[in-house]
Amino acid sequence: MNNVPQMTRRSFLVAAAAAGGGLALGLKLPFGGPDVVRAADDLPEVNAWVVIRPDDSVVIRIARTEMGQGTMTGLAQLVAEELDCDWSKVSTEYPTPGQNLARNRVWGNFGTAGSRGIRESNEYVRKGGATARLMLIQAAANEWKVAASECSASNSVITHKPSGRTTTFGKVAEAAARIEPPKDVALKDPKDWKIAGKPVKRLDTAPKVNGSQVYGIDVKLPGLLCAAISGCPVFGGTMKSFDAAHIMSMKGVRKVVPAGDSAVAVVADHWWEAKVALDALPITWEEGSNATVTSASIAEFLKTGLDAEQAFVGNENGDAKQAIARAAKKVEAIYNFPYQHHATMEPMNATALYTADRCEVWAPTQNGEAALAVTSEASGLPLAQCDVHKMPPGGGFGRRTTHDYVQQVVAIAKQMPGTPVKLIWSREEDMTHGRYHPITQAKMVGAFDSNKNLTALHMRISGQSILAYVAPQNLQNGKDPVVFQGLNAGGAESAFGYTIPNLLIEHAMRNPHIPPHFWRGVNNNQNAIYLECFMDELAHAAGQDPLEFRRKLMLNHSKHLAVLNAVAERVGWSKPAPRGVYRGLAQHMGYGSYVAACAEVSVSNKGALKIHRIVAATDPGYAVNPAQIERQVAGSFAFGLSALLYGECTVKDGRIEQKNFDTYKVMRMDAMPKVETIVMPSGGFWGGVGEPTIFVAAPAVLNAIYAATGKRIRSIPLKNQDLKKV
Amino acid sequence: MSRLAINGAVHEVDIDPNTPLLWVIREWVGLTGTKYGCGIAQCGACTVHVDGAAVRSCAFPARAAEGKQITTIEGLATNGVLNAVQQAWIEHDVPQCGYCQSGMIMAVAALLKVKRKPTDADIDGAITNICRCGTYQQVRAAIHTAAAKA
Numbered sequence: 001m002n003n004v005p006q007m008t009r010r011s012f013l014v015a016a017a018a019a020g021g022g023l024a025l026g027l028k029l030p031f032g033g034p035d036v037v038r039a040a041d042d043l044p045e046v047n048a049w050v051v052i053r054p055d056d057s058v059v060i061r062i063a064r065t066e067m068g069q070g071t072m073t074g075l076a077q078l079v080a081e082e083l084d085c086d087w088s089k090v091s092t093e094y095p096t097p098g099q100n101l102a103r104n105r106v107w108g109n110f111g112t113a114g115s116r117g118i119r120e121s122n123e124y125v126r127k128g129g130a131t132a133r134l135m136l137i138q139a140a141a142n143e144w145k146v147a148a149s150e151c152s153a154s155n156s157v158i159t160h161k162p163s164g165r166t167t168t169f170g171k172v173a174e175a176a177a178r179i180e181p182p183k184d185v186a187l188k189d190p191k192d193w194k195i196a197g198k199p200v201k202r203l204d205t206a207p208k209v210n211g212s213q214v215y216g217i218d219v220k221l222p223g224l225l226c227a228a229i230s231g232c233p234v235f236g237g238t239m240k241s242f243d244a245a246h247i248m249s250m251k252g253v254r255k256v257v258p259a260g261d262s263a264v265a266v267v268a269d270h271w272w273e274a275k276v277a278l279d280a281l282p283i284t285w286e287e288g289s290n291a292t293v294t295s296a297s298i299a300e301f302l303k304t305g306l307d308a309e310q311a312f313v314g315n316e317n318g319d320a321k322q323a324i325a326r327a328a329k330k331v332e333a334i335y336n337f338p339y340q341h342h343a344t345m346e347p348m349n350a351t352a353l354y355t356a357d358r359c360e361v362w363a364p365t366q367n368g369e370a371a372l373a374v375t376s377e378a379s380g381l382p383l384a385q386c387d388v389h390k391m392p393p394g395g396g397f398g399r400r401t402t403h404d405y406v407q408q409v410v411a412i413a414k415q416m417p418g419t420p421v422k423l424i425w426s427r428e429e430d431m432t433h434g435r436y437h438p439i440t441q442a443k444m445v446g447a448f449d450s451n452k453n454l455t456a457l458h459m460r461i462s463g464q465s466i467l468a469y470v471a472p473q474n475l476q477n478g479k480d481p482v483v484f485q486g487l488n489a490g491g492a493e494s495a496f497g498y499t500i501p502n503l504l505i506e507h508a509m510r511n512p513h514i515p516p517h518f519w520r521g522v523n524n525n526q527n528a529i530y531l532e533c534f535m536d537e538l539a540h541a542a543g544q545d546p547l548e549f550r551r552k553l554m555l556n557h558s559k560h561l562a563v564l565n566a567v568a569e570r571v572g573w574s575k576p577a578p579r580g581v582y583r584g585l586a587q588h589m590g591y592g593s594y595v596a597a598c599a600e601v602s603v604s605n606k607g608a609l610k611i612h613r614i615v616a617a618t619d620p621g622y623a624v625n626p627a628q629i630e631r632q633v634a635g636s637f638a639f640g641l642s643a644l645l646y647g648e649c650t651v652k653d654g655r656i657e658q659k660n661f662d663t664y665k666v667m668r669m670d671a672m673p674k675v676e677t678i679v680m681p682s683g684g685f686w687g688g689v690g691e692p693t694i695f696v697a698a699p700a701v702l703n704a705i706y707a708a709t710g711k712r713i714r715s716i717p718l719k720n721q722d723l724k725k726v
Numbered sequence: 727m728s729r730l731a732i733n734g735a736v737h738e739v740d741i742d743p744n745t746p747l748l749w750v751i752r753e754w755v756g757l758t759g760t761k762y763g764c765g766i767a768q769c770g771a772c773t774v775h776v777d778g779a780a781v782r783s784c785a786f787p788a789r790a791a792e793g794k795q796i797t798t799i800e801g802l803a804t805n806g807v808l809n810a811v812q813q814a815w816i817e818h819d820v821p822q823c824g825y826c827q828s829g830m831i832m833a834v835a836a837l838l839k840v841k842r843k844p845t846d847a848d849i850d851g852a853i854t855n856i857c858r859c860g861t862y863q864q865v866r867a868a869i870h871t872a873a874a875k876a
Contacts, residue, residue, distance in 0.1 A: 218758035395859060
């Protein structure tokens with residue numbers, strides 16, 4: 001059984017009809033009232049977030065997507081904390097995007113990216129839990145004819161203190177659902193948390209160890225057919241023609257259909273039959289003008305931005321160019337970062353059932369509402385006649401915030417009304433039709449005065465803008481502000497951690513035809529490499545210890561400095577590393593969290609790299625589940641170091657050359673370092689967890705490689721580099 | 727018709743005998759715990775046991791499994807009691823997205839049959855499954871726990 005059951009449509013219709021008078025808590029939350037809203041199993045929901053059964057079991061609704069990052073458990077902890085329920089009786093369910101739409105977005109934003117799952121919904125889900133608790137207490141007080149102020153709740157039990165009478169949540173839930181919700185609720189001080197803030201086990205582990213978890217790729221429906229697809233290998237190209245007659249007699253084949261103007265799909269009884277037939281299908285592509293693009297031509301294109309006159313300024317103080325011109329000593333370096341593929345373990349897939357008046361989709365998605373919009377657009381049906389059943393994604397990493405695969409499956413299903421169709425991309429289709437980590441280069445220039453004080457830093461980024469591709473309406477007079485992640489002058493999201501008298505950080509936009517997208521860590525990944533490796537270069541150029549060099553520039557950035565100091569202390573920076581082992585440091589801030597890492601590596605005489613240990617620190621403000629944070633930190637290093645060691649999508653004839661894990665290698669057990677995590681929430685802000693520590697993975701290791709070899713690697717991945725000592 | 731013995735039950739399936747065992751298990755027999763990840767025996771998400779040995783079923787023709795005992799993740803528990811590896815996975819809260827974990831668990835269960843107390847080097851050599859969430863640290867700890875209890 002799926003651990004995240006969907007609410008049924010029938011119960012949803014009841015709920016939607018009853019959801020009239022809501023109370024604004026940042027969102028329009030219908031908190032019950034005279035018409036009781038009912039949940040999936042016809043039980044009263046106390047409010048949109050909380051359903052309680054007579055046996056005291058609690059169902060907590062989760063709007064954000066759980067894709068491995070632990071958000072579902074964390075959000076449930078926050079609701080349960082304020083609800084004061086028995087944690088052992090908690091389970092979760094997803095409302096559908098269609099239900100959210102029909103209830104005036106009662107569950108808020110479904111989008112799960114940018115490490116926002118918990119930090120951007122913590123307040124309203126906690127209020128949902130707290131409101132439900134007050135309504136349950138009021139219901140018990142009404143039954144006892146006592147003042148609610150004399151009653152309290154703990155562990156799903158309500159107690160009337162003066163008389164000692166008790167009842168349970170399950171016994172009063174039905175009455176609570178009829179109570180007018182309180183206008184305002186106070187939230188607990190996090191220092192009093194008993195469920196949140198604790199390293200509780202995930203709620204979704206059991207079905208993931210016995211094969212019973214149903215992912216999108218596993219969806220079964222009566223009469224289901226399966227589709228394999230081939231898109232034009234060159235981005236921007238189109239499908240000219242295909243010869244269906246050539247394969248129609250093959251086993252299992254039912255239909256061959258175009259899917260949009262750039263892809264063709266074979267629909268068969270089984271996916272394997274569809275794939276075999278697709279491989280035999282003659283297809284002619286109109287590859288278009290992009291078919292001559294290569295990695296070399298892209299690199300040349302980006303290079304023109306390093307010294308171009310026009311660039312967008314992201315962060316500036318003083319006059320960096322003038323200070324550099326007057327410098328006693330100047331240091332200059334050029335770095336670059338290649339295309340990366342998300343390579344989720346579960347390839348892109350989706351299932352659709354289209355009829356003349358309704359279109360339903362089952363899909364792994366990081367943004368159910370966006371998937372619903374795509375379903376509506378592709379089907380030509382109004383939103384209200386569509387819905388999306390969110391399936392637990394087998395990895396997301398940003399890839400499933402865009403829904404090209406949903407668009408395709410609806411296009412296919414629309415040509416077969418009444419027949420459910422499951423589209424699965426082969427791994428080869430997935431790797432060559434991705435949305436890639438953007439490609440950039442950076443020219444870094446630092447200036448020192450005669451006393452070896454850093455007087456200026458000029459950082460010129462050249463390369464691809466994600467926003468220009470995915471949301472050009474969000475560009476600011478042509479500038480993509482997301483390019484400057486971690487480099488901004490201040491703010492709660494991603495502030496630069498150094499004070500430098502003369503600073504200029506700018507971006508010359510150069511957009512090749514390969515589609516870019518958000519990829520775990522996004523632009524922080526290359527920005528942290530450029531900045532933190534160059535900081536290491538500057539420290540060495542000044543003959544200073546890389547930690548002390550940074551500390552002098554970080555006096556006004558206490559949170560940045562605190563995580564850096566924490567890793568330095570834990571790793572024993574002031575004492576020598578074990579013989580043959582070398583260390584490198586990095587710090588960065590993004591998605592609201594402050595992170596730092598120290599890597600310990602050795603490099604053999606033949607140039608073989610071994611990453612022994614990484615000590616990482618993160619200050620996410622509040623730590624909802626420290627055990628899951630540790631797992632995200634370790635996982636982020638596996639992801640970030642995969643990119644550093646092997647990750648590179650190259651372009652030839654306008655197409656991506658790597659097609660599978662034999663040529664696009666990723667980290668396995670043998671390369672995984674020991675990761676020690678310091679979780680150090682300082683309170684007062686809410687930062688993300690799923691991504692931030694990935695920023696410091698590569699620069700910490702690159703700086704350690706320099707310490708070990710004297711080689712400054714400015715181009716990744718390392719598989720292309722000779723690490724033998726100079 | 728091909729005859730395949732999966733988790734103790736015999737299934738007669740109308741397939742091209744060259745069909746990879748993975749797709750027969752998933753689509754003809756309907757056991758979806760075994761996952762498709764790459765199709766070229768690189769990632770290990772499709773790992774099952776054939777006569778007790780770990781096999782990457784995406785690149786293993788079904789005909790080669792005829793007459794042999796096939797075990798999938800759904801058949802790893804005995805009379806409803808989870809295998810020691812599955813128990814250790816729960817104890818260590820290993821899975822994140824979970825997609826690779828069926829194959830990971832099957833690979834580890836097969837390893838522990840031939841190597842009762844694997845060293846870290848044994849694990850590095852034998853467990854080459856890909857996990858993109860990066861659960862490797864928890865996987866390693868859970869393998870040692872499962873080995874200690876076996």
